Amino acid sequence: MENPGDSQMKLVTGPGGYVLEDVPHFTDYLPDLPSYPNPLQDNPAYSVVKQYFVNDDDTVPQKVVVHKDGPRGVHFRRAGPRQRVYFESDEVHACIVTCGGLCPGLNTVIREIVCGLYHMYGVRKILGIDGGYRGFYAKNTVTLTPKFVNDIHKRGGTILGTSRGGHSKSKIVDSIQDRGINQVYIIGGDGTQRGAAVIFEEIRRRGLKVAVAGIPKTIDNDIPVIDKSFGFDTAVEEAQRAINSAHVEATSIENGIGLVKLMGRYSGMLSCYDYDRWTLYNYAIATA
Ligand SMILES: Nc1ncnc2c1ncn2[C@@H]1O[C@H](COP(=O)(O)OP(=O)(O)OP(=O)(O)O)[C@@H](O)[C@H]1O
Ligand SMILES: O=P(O)(O)OC[C@H]1O[C@](O)(CO)[C@@H](O)[C@@H]1O
Numbered sequence: 001m002e003n004p005g006d007s008q009m010k011l012v013t014g015p016g017g018y019v020l021e022d023v024p025h026f027t028d029y030l031p032d033l034p035s036y037p038n039p040l041q042d043n044p045a046y047s048v049v050k051q052y053f054v055n056d057d058d059t060v061p062q063k064v065v066v067h068k069d070g071p072r073g074v075h076f077r078r079a080g081p082r083q084r085v086y087f088e089s090d091e092v093h094a095c096i097v098t099c100g101g102l103c104p105g106l107n108t109v110i111r112e113i114v115c116g117l118y119h120m121y122g123v124r125k126i127l128g129i130d131g132g133y134r135g136f137y138a139k140n141t142v143t144l145t146p147k148f149v150n151d152i153h154k155r156g157g158t159i160l161g162t163s164r165g166g167h168s169k170s171k172i173v174d175s176i177q178d179r180g181i182n183q184v185y186i187i188g189g190d191g192t193q194r195g196a197a198v199i200f201e202e203i204r205r206r207g208l209k210v211a212v213a214g215i216p217k218t219i220d221n222d223i224p225v226i227d228k229s230f231g232f233d234t235a236v237e238e239a240q241r242a243i244n245s246a247h248v249e250a251t252s253i254e255n256g257i258g259l260v261k262l263m264g265r266y267s268g269m270l271s272c273y274d275y276d277r278w279t280l281y282n283y284a285i286a287t288a
Pocket of ligand 1 (some may be wrong): 023083099100102128132134163164165166167188189190191192194195196217218241
């Protein structure tokens, strides 16, 4: 494993203490890349929606409330479709990989990437990497189509399988290069995203036109800059089932106590959201 700390943060400053913590882009090292009109502009579902595209200069402030004399503060680049893109549809060879622990909604995310690429962007070549990072240098891959992913959101886990360990930067990027993959969608937790940054650094070092997109996965919503991570609501619901059961057990005997242990050693967000039940039943809810 490697520490991606040597990759420099892309900081842009502006008037009034404005700071943009930007994301890297392959045009940083391939400045002459041609761009193309976004295929969405011809899609009947989107072409009628005015201002559907995100302006290139749009940013989102980290803090909504600022003092009038204070600095404008840190901003992030706004996500969303751009007017122009850097791939032609038939040039794209995408792949998706899931790493780390399970979280509700992984299959829904895989399905949305596949259907979005296929129906909205006209992409036909999408590969599923089997069993986490190490799947890049194993032989097994699965071809993903809208038909293949049609029902997967009704199943738990990840249809691609997942794993920990097995991150070999050079083997992974060799495999990406050998297979002609040029868009890599990586779904996983903090370790996975560190791994994604290392992969991108190697891609940049080799000067490849390969986009790397990290999709953060956490069951306990411990990413401060977003309101809610996918799967968190389901985890809260499931926790409440356990709390209900503990309630039944505890109230059936004299001086009964229900103790429910929830995950989230560092954030405790699940416990907070299940607070309703806690106050209602006056139970102890412990985090791991
Ligand atoms: N610093 C790192 N450099 C390269 N790869 C890493 C790094 N940290 C973790 N990885 C790789 O990322 C993958 C997942 O990491 P990890 O087991 O830490 O789970 P995670 O993504 O943090 O998810 P979870 O939230 O479930 O723990 C593993 O294959 C691991 O080898
Ligand atoms: O309760 P613990 O041990 O802190 O584990 C919680 C962590 O485990 C995970 O569910 C992944 O394994 C993360 O999403 C979460 O941050």
